[in-house]
Amino acid sequence: RRSPGQVARAGAGAAEEAAGGDLLVRYLGGTVSARALVATDLVRKACANHKMSPIASVALGRALMGTTLLASGRDAGEKLQVRIAGGGPCGTIITEASSALDCRGFVAEPEAEAATVPELVGVTEESSLRVTRTHPFWKSPYSGTVQLKSGEIAEDIVHYLATSEQTPASMGLSVEWDAEAEEVKHAEGWLITLLPGWDEGSVGVVEANINAFDRMETPEGVGRPDAICQHLMRELDGEFQTTESPHWRCTCSTERLLTAVMMLGKTEVLRILREKEPLEATCDWCGVHMSLTPDQVRAHMKSKVGRREVATRSSSPRGLKIEDEELQDMPNAGTADWS
Ligand SMILES: [Zn+2]
Known part of the structure; x- marks a missing residue:
């Protein structure tokens, strides 16, 4: 039929x-x-x-x-x-x-x-x-x-x-x-x-x-x-x-990498800056290679967004990494009907 x-x-x-x-x-x-x-x-x-x-x-x-x-x-x-x-x-x-x-x-x-x-x-x-x-x-x-x-x-x-x-x-x-x-x-x-x-x-x-x-x-x-x-x-x-x-x-970008660096916290970021070496990273998802100069890291850390990120070690609107305690169980039967 x-x-x-x-x-x-x-x-x-x-x-x-x-x-x-x-x-x-x-x-x-x-x-x-x-x-x-x-x-x-x-x-x-x-x-x-x-x-x-x-x-x-x-x-x-x-x-x-x-x-x-x-x-x-x-x-x-x-x-x-x-x-x-x-x-x-x-x-x-x-x-x-x-x-x-x-x-x-x-x-x-x-x-x-x-x-x-x-x-x-x-x-x-x-x-x-x-x-x-x-x-x-x-x-x-x-x-x-x-x-x-x-x-x-x-x-x-x-x-x-x-x-x-x-x-x-x-x-x-x-x-x-x-x-x-x-x-x-x-x-x-x-x-x-x-x-x-x-x-x-x-x-x-x-x-x-x-x-x-x-x-x-x-x-x-x-x-x-x-x-x-x-x-x-x-x-x-x-x-x-x-x-x-x-x-x-893939959603990776230099901005996201800068945010990820800020998540390390102020002590670690300052240590990175003291080394005066560029920061190298490869995206796990798409394999793209990214490089940040110490100047880029310093400039971001001094920006309004960067200052908050490095102080609170979290980003807005949602952190790159979700902590386990943030997660809620799936809603009950009926509420998850997406078909
Ligand atoms: Zn990527």
């Missing part, structure tokens, strides 16, 4: 995809919300910034797409960060996406090797996945932390949604590596969430569609994300809702 919305959508998705950009689409059918994305370009950009092993590229790609799918459809201005802290060789993976789908992410040890993503991430009793949501109008950020279950990332995000946002969900994330070209060949993912009032009948239909995913084909003239959603919504009369373009964007 195809709704008129889907038919109208058929040509559009393929045309957008042919233009070469990454795409995320959302569909809604009754109490089932489906979103799917192709993000090959985004994942390649994230990996290009660092010297990365193939398996770390796959892990970062999964985390980045999972975060993007989680951020889509949230309130304008909201930013969502996912921090996967396992005990494996890659160390912590941190990814961010805003509701406008400005995305970035990095792996602490990008050259780390392992046979599988769960091995790379390393699931131990202490390992966790933390989602932190911030918004300029919120008094404090929300966060939810769950223990890592599988280290496959998609399953761990689903576990987070069920536990911290009371949202039943299912997710698939796939990053293909091209060994010959030594780059990511294709990256795609999907997320299904159930809205309040869902029924067992729809769940059964969705489960059957998920189980048949490997056999799905992309019809001619239909973009890949549309085809994924249409497949997942078979028998549910899913309607196309919206399309968005995820893209890489």
